[in-house]
Amino acid sequence: MTGMIQELANFWSLSDRNVLWVLLGAALLGLSNGIIGCFAFLQRKSLIGDALAHAALPGVVFMFYFTHSRDPWLLLAGAGLSCIVAHVCSEYLIRRTKIKEDSALAIILSLSFALGVFMLSMIQKLPIPNQAGLDKILFGQAAAMNSADVKLLAISSCILVLLTLLCFRSWRLLVFDPVYATSIGLPVRWLQGALSAALVLAVVIGLQLAGVVLVAALILTPAAAARYWTNKLGTMLILAGMFGALSGVFATQVSYLAPRMPTGPWMVMAVTAIFAVSLLFAPSRGLLIRALRRHRQQLRINEENVLRTMYKLLEQHRSPLPGLDSAQILSFRSMLPQQLELVLKRLKRRSEIVQDGALINFTSSGYQHARALTRRHRLWEAYLAERLGLAADHVHRDAEEIEHILGPDLEAALLDELEQSTSDPHGRSIPRSISKEHEHE
Amino acid sequence: MSIPAVEVHDLTVAYRQRPVLWDIDFSIPEGCLAAVVGPNGAGKSTLLKAVMGLLPSTSGYVNIFGEPVLNKRSIIAYVPQREEVDWDFPITVQEVVMMGRTGRLPFWRRVSTHDRNMVEQALTEVGIFDLKHRHISELSGGQQQRVFIARALAQDAAIYLMDEPFAGVDAATEKAVIELFRKLKAARKTVICVHHDLHTLADYFDYVVLVNLRLVAAGQTSATLTPENLNKTYGGRLGLLSEITERVRKRQVDM
């Protein structure tokens, strides 16, 4: 354990130059790819990152073959060029033929990858020096990053972030409503071109670290995760950038602590974990949160129903009863005994009811609450019957579902509509509101 | 006579060499409410897009106040059909309407107070001011339509082109929009919209353009909206022209 902490301390002292480069590189890459990825994600071009990444491979190998150099700028240029060629080809296919976008991209993706792998194996047979590890571009190799690579990454990331800042408004309009954008005279082709170029750049700078196969995940997943947290594009960009950068830092740390661990795949794992957390826990959109909210709502409905049933049972008897037992409640309410148990426990805790042996009775606040609920329920039933002309025996079920969402404002509106009905469709009296009662006294 | 707001001259529009509008020729005077009417697939949306200069025309031209449309885009506001955008896009009502103001601004220009006022006014005018901070996915169909109209209003244009603003909206929204049109007319703005309801046509619009691949008739509603013209618009579906269009299409499929 102390060894681990020692290692972590070593890591964060950043005394190791190499660690610093990798850390910076991964964070910057995650940041810029996350930001640019949002636009591709919102344009529903999920496959395009993948296609571009695979298309970069032949470009890199080709460039190396001609220049015999491993200069990152040169390889970047090669990758960029072949990405652009692939992009133009796929656009042509989409526009000029009946092929749909996803099929076109899939064709381009597999074709260029095949071409790249083919060229790679050709080159390995040639006596070109300095080629060891060129195939690392398939899966990425962060550990091999040096200051030149990081410099390239840093400059490219800055360009991407700046470009996004400059084009934010136009890109948002372009992605949201391209026809309208054209109609007000925006240079849509140029804007789309700039966006595509930014995407190409984001992909090719990721090759060294994440590799051809994984880089697309760094583009898409942060955006998908960020979408869960916000309804604002600006916030979404910031979040996606942060998610990307965080996973970069995390992955670098893992591969420092366990040197066998590759950075790229860990980065993808981390960002996917963030996505999973978002999917489950994001407020309002997260699955788990939604389920939890549904559960709470159901509990509340059960509680309100029990209170109302008790009110009805007690009301039916002229002379006040000493209380009810759960069997009586269950005979009027279809719910499981253990459900009722739970509801009663919660009501007791909130001191709306008191239990004396088997006998259950309202406290005074519980009584007021039950009475207000009954009033709302019967008002709603009366409204349904009177205004919508529903038969009395149909009304009850519909009323049950709506009444739980009626607030005091709607209650007042109902009352106005009904011009002070005093009985519900079943002929039972609608309890008057508490405040009214005081007025009359 | 004064220069017409919109003059369409001999316009032919084609999608991939397949013409869908032939030799359209009409003009609309300034300050009138005009409806483009025709059956489904008649090319009404295509006509609006061509007037905006969104589609390349095979022949003919469109003039806006006597000048080519591309020079005059800033005074035209386009309201697309509602289905054309992704309503789950992360953006609020206010931000969409703000596009009408800032869409054309260079990035270094900040949103001015004037822009903000125009947006608020547009939102109020279509009755969705209270919804301005809502996300657009939380709107009903009629409210979505109002957002688009507000965006066009915020543009403060002279000519408004709307593609079926009444599609799928309730009577209250329809009435509100028509009121708005009358206000625009009073301010000498020109409104051209695709309209499907023949019952309300004469009531709402003072100018109609009847199209069905070709121009059937265009002019003042009272003179143009005759049973004969309507019959030509909706009846002659398999007239010579649609047959030719169909042939052109078949040949392309064969090729």
Ligand SMILES: Nc1ncnc2c1ncn2[C@@H]1O[C@H](COP(=O)(O)OP(=O)(O)OP(=O)(O)O)[C@@H](O)[C@H]1O
């Ligand atoms: N992008 C497109 N590519 C090819 N053909 C198109 C395209 N858009 C429309 N068309 C064709 O052009 C013709 C006119 O279409 P348009 O959308 O203008 O009709 P419309 O009058 O607006 O119909 P609707 O009342 O259904 O909206 C149709 O036959 C349609 O199939």
Ligand SMILES: [Mg+2]
């Ligand atoms: Mg249409």
